[in-house]
Amino acid sequence: MQREALKNVLIVSCQPVPGGPMDNPEMVVGFALAALSSGAGALRIESLPYLRAVRAATSAPIVGIIKRDLSDSPVRITPYVEDAIALAEAGADIVAFDATDRTRPASVAELIAAVKAKGKLTMADCSSLQDAQRALAAGIDFVGTTLSGYVGEAEPVDPDLGLIADMVRLTPFVIAEGRIRSTDQASAAARAGAYAVVVGSAITRTEHATSWFKEAVEHGFADRQPSSKPVLAIDIGGTKIIAALVENGTVRDEVTLSTQRDAGPDRWIDDLAKKSAAWRGQVERVSIAVTGIIDNDLWSALNPATLTIPEAYPLVDRLRQAFDLPVFAANDAQAAAWGEHRFGAGQGQDIAFLTISTGIGGGLVLNGKPLLGIAGHFGLLQSPSAGAGPLEDQVSGRWIADQASRAGHQVDAPAVFAAARQGATWANSIIDQSAGRVALLCRDIQLMFDPDRIVIGGGIGLADGYLDRVIDKIPAEPVRLKPRIVASRLGRHAGVIGVADLAFRSKGTDWTAEGLPGAEYRDKGK
Numbered sequence: 084m085q086r087e088a089l090k091n092v093l094i095v096s097c098q099p100v101p102g103g104p105m106d107n108p109e110m111v112v113g114f115a116l117a118a119l120s121s122g123a124g125a126l127r128i129e130s131l132p133y134l135r136a137v138r139a140a141t142s143a144p145i146v147g148i149i150k151r152d153l154s155d156s157p158v159r160i161t162p163y164v165e166d167a168i169a170l171a172e173a174g175a176d177i178v179a180f181d182a183t184d185r186t187r188p189a190s191v192a193e194l195i196a197a198v199k200a201k202g203k204l205t206m207a208d209c210s211s212l213q214d215a216q217r218a219l220a221a222g223i224d225f226v227g228t229t230l231s232g233y234v235g236e237a238e239p240v241d242p243d244l245g246l247i248a249d250m251v252r253l254t255p256f257v258i259a260e261g262r263i264r265s266t267d268q269a270s271a272a273a274r275a276g277a278y279a280v281v282v283g284s285a286i287t288r289t290e291h292a293t294s295w296f297k298e299a300v301e302h303g304f305a306d307r308q309p310s311s312k313p314v315l316a317i318d319i320g321g322t323k324i325i326a327a328l329v330e331n332g333t334v335r336d337e338v339t340l341s342t343q344r345d346a347g348p349d350r351w352i353d354d355l356a357k358k359s360a361a362w363r364g365q366v367e368r369v370s371i372a373v374t375g376i377i378d379n380d381l382w383s384a385l386n387p388a389t390l391t392i393p394e395a396y397p398l399v400d401r402l403r404q405a406f407d408l409p410v411f412a413a414n415d416a417q418a419a420a421w422g423e424h425r426f427g428a429g430q431g432q433d434i435a436f437l438t439i440s441t442g443i444g445g446g447l448v449l450n451g452k453p454l455l456g457i458a459g460h461f462g463l464l465q466s467p468s469a470g471a472g473p474l475e476d477q478v479s480g481r482w483i484a485d486q487a488s489r490a491g492h493q494v495d496a497p498a499v500f501a502a503a504r505q506g507a508t509w510a511n512s513i514i515d516q517s518a519g520r521v522a523l524l525c526r527d528i529q530l531m532f533d534p535d536r537i538v539i540g541g542g543i544g545l546a547d548g549y550l551d552r553v554i555d556k557i558p559a560e561p562v563r564l565k566p567r568i569v570a571s572r573l574g575r576h577a578g579v580i581g582v583a584d585l586a587f588r589s590k591g592t593d594w595t596a597e598g599l600p601g602a603e604y605r606d607k608g609k
């Protein structure tokens with residue numbers, strides 16, 4: 084066989100779990116033939132009996148190995164020269180062996196010589212780039228990433244794509260192998276430059292693949308579990324502050340205060356502590372959603388025009404002092420996005436959330452995870468269609484009132500909507516401009532993230548007819564780019580419901596994003 088026979092090939096390793104129900108020749112031959120019938124170009128087979136059985140059933144290229152557990156060496160894969168010769172004689176086209184720099188019964192050079200004497204190809208199962216360098220210097224035909232992560236340190240979760248890319252700088256004959264468990268990872272290994280890609284456990288170790296799926300399903304079920312204890316959830320916005328007793332996505336009780344914009348956060352927290360005193364015995368944690376950014380538990384405004392607060396205000400510490408309970412803090416629109424994803428208009432879907440009120444807040448939930456940090460602060464985009472400055476300053480309730488005053492009407496945003504309902508041209512024109520800018524924003528969001536839905540909330544977003552105007556202003560063509568816009572289902576409670584649920588998902592006393600859904604989920608090793 085020529086090396087080229089493995090070019091751009093999927094190799095399926097058929098190595099059943101030792102002692103398991105699949106550990107017999109019928110199963111191994113069955114796996115091998117099934118793999119070949121569906122496009123695998125080669126096989127990796129362990130042990131002489133299985134190699135003979137598979138060889139009798141197919142002429143496809145086979146990488147042969149023998150695994151041994153030795154008392155005097157950590158080398159497991161084809162440790163002896165006799166093993167290598169026996170594999171070549173039993174019909175392996177390529178004989179693979181451990182090529183690590185560890186105590187070993189036979190040198191890599193001896194193994195290569197023995198296999199070459201039988202007219203077969205050789206493959207070095209390497210743990211590092213240095214292993215590959217030495218094996219290539221000794222005349223190996225293929226180097227594989229097989230043993231990366233298996234020579235002492237804790238077993239990683241992901242395949243070593245970096246090592247594939249590094250090896251490709253030494254030789255084109257690199258076989259990607261080890262922990263390739265998803266189709267995405269297999270593509271990535273090929274993209275990284277591998278000559279061939281080996282997949283084993285994901286296809287032929289039913290026990291392992293089943294346990295990964297079982298764990299994933301359990302995570303899904305756990306995500307649906309109702310929160311067991313009510314949370315005191317607070318949402319501080321530019322015009323009002325909501326404090327609510329939230330349990331399992333439902334607001335059990337609430338108080339609303341208007342935001343005394345000049346009073347500052349210390350006062351707001353004092354007021355909140357007083358107003359929510361009746362719930363104190365019922366809750367074990369406090370969660371808070373705020374406009375602006377939370378970084379390391381410190382709160383800063385991103386657009387002081389929306390709400391002015393001291394830079395890096397120690398929000399979590401102050402709340403902990405005021406309530407003597409663990410505290411979780413998040414951006415309000417990101418929390419609301421999570422609320423809509425869990426309990427509202429975008430349940431279980433990838434969504435972008437926009438709240439259009441005093442400013443514009445935004446949040447994203449993609450692949451079941453909330454994006455934190457500054458992700459989704461769409462109101463701060465500089466929009467060429469709107470002119471200089473952040474988009475929210477040319478769309479929001481503040482802008483609508485300001486435009487009304489320029490047109491000679493000293494009224495607030497709700498009054499502009501009321502005037503529009505009665506047919507006032509000036510009012511309709513202001514609202515249309517605002518809605519047109521939001522329509523363009525929605526189209527841009529669709530192009531960037533392709534969410535299943537864009538959920539819109541906020542006092543302006545949910546005001547009479549506003550959403551219809553936004554939808555009307557989205558270009559009809561091309562249809563594929565048209566965002567699916569829906570109204571928030573949780574309304575003004577989206578923030579408190581979302582942040583209460585997020586708080587429940589954070590763990591321990593360090594209320595970080597660590598415990599967020601998905602953050603702790605990785606496939607377990609074999």
Ligand SMILES: CC(=O)N[C@H](C=O)[C@@H](O)[C@H](O)[C@H](O)COP(=O)(O)O
Nearest residue numbers: 096229233260261262263282283284
């Ligand atoms: C480290 C070691 O002993 N690897 C062995 C080598 O033959 C096999 O147990 C693996 O199944 C094979 O490398 C394929 O990898 P995965 O099953 O992760 O796709």
